[in-house]
């Protein structure tokens with residue numbers, strides 16, 4: 001098999017040849033055809049998260065050590081199965097659910113693999129979809145989506161599930177409980193698409209890029225706002241102070257904006273991993289009865305719910321740009337520079 005690997009943190013990814021793995025037990029082998037490029041891949045490539053105040057969370061201390069193959073938004077086809085997996089799934093085409101846990105801890109036994117303390121997430125702690133073949137723990141982790149283009153389908157494994165999971169935490173919302181979404185990148189736009197699918201109103205999308213905001217409006221977002229405007233907080237407040245802010249960026253600036261506009265009893269949901277530190281006067285948390293909540297992808301049951309929703313055809317497609325496999329490094333650079341509209345999906349296995 002071939003793959004593009006992070007051979008050294010921050011260096012261009014290297015094309016490598018590896019023996020194609022054989023599935024064991026319940027495992028299945030998937031030939032990957034499409035893989036989305038997520039902002040998390042940028043952090044994996046650099047090898048750290050920014051914790052603010054000059055501190056870093058080094059990923060090498062958490063089991064992410066070069067050389068490794070990133071890519072957790074995978075679409076592909078089951079091409080062989082282990083001795084304990086049903087042969088009937090050979091030929092199944094679907095999205096790979098990558099958020100796999102240890103299988104033994106309390107969270108994993110509850111089906112919440114994404115909360116596992118010793119995860120095996122594909123494309124993070126195990127090889128992912130920047131390679132043309134990937135081992136998946138069982139056929140249950142290859143989820144079909146009806147009538148969805150494979151490149152778009154791939155993005156639901158992370159940006160879709162992340163948006164879906166964050167929106168679930170924000171309910172109920174609507175005109176009496178306004179919702180603000182910060183960030184109209186791949187995840188934020190997918191959140192808009194999901195809100196359009198359910199006919200939601202009473203939410204505003206905030207970003208600093210007019211191009212991204214216009215994509216949000218074209219998907220069906222009822223209101224957008226450029227945060228570079230000097231009176232952003234006032235404009236948000238004019239539509240009613242939000243009950244919930246979902247922050248798909250997760251920077252010090254967006255946190256300050258979110259906590260500045262929330263109404264009493266409001267909830268700040270942090271999704272984005274841009275980085276920095278949260279600075280807030282502690283008395284304001286009890287006095288304003290604020291709730292601060294993190295949201296990170298979701299479990300397999302939630303992903304199956306999302307797949308069922310997407311299969312209805314009601315969720316509008318976010319912009320997806322297909323790129324040749326070997327353009328992975330330049331795509332990571334573009335994503336880091338904020339130059340990607342929607343999602344870039346690599347076409348894996350295409351000859352160059």
Ligand SMILES: [Zn+2]
Pocket residue numbers: 101102103104105106107108113116117118
């Ligand atoms: Zn576990």
Ligand SMILES: [Zn+2]
Pocket residue numbers: 038039040041072158159
């Ligand atoms: Zn991701």
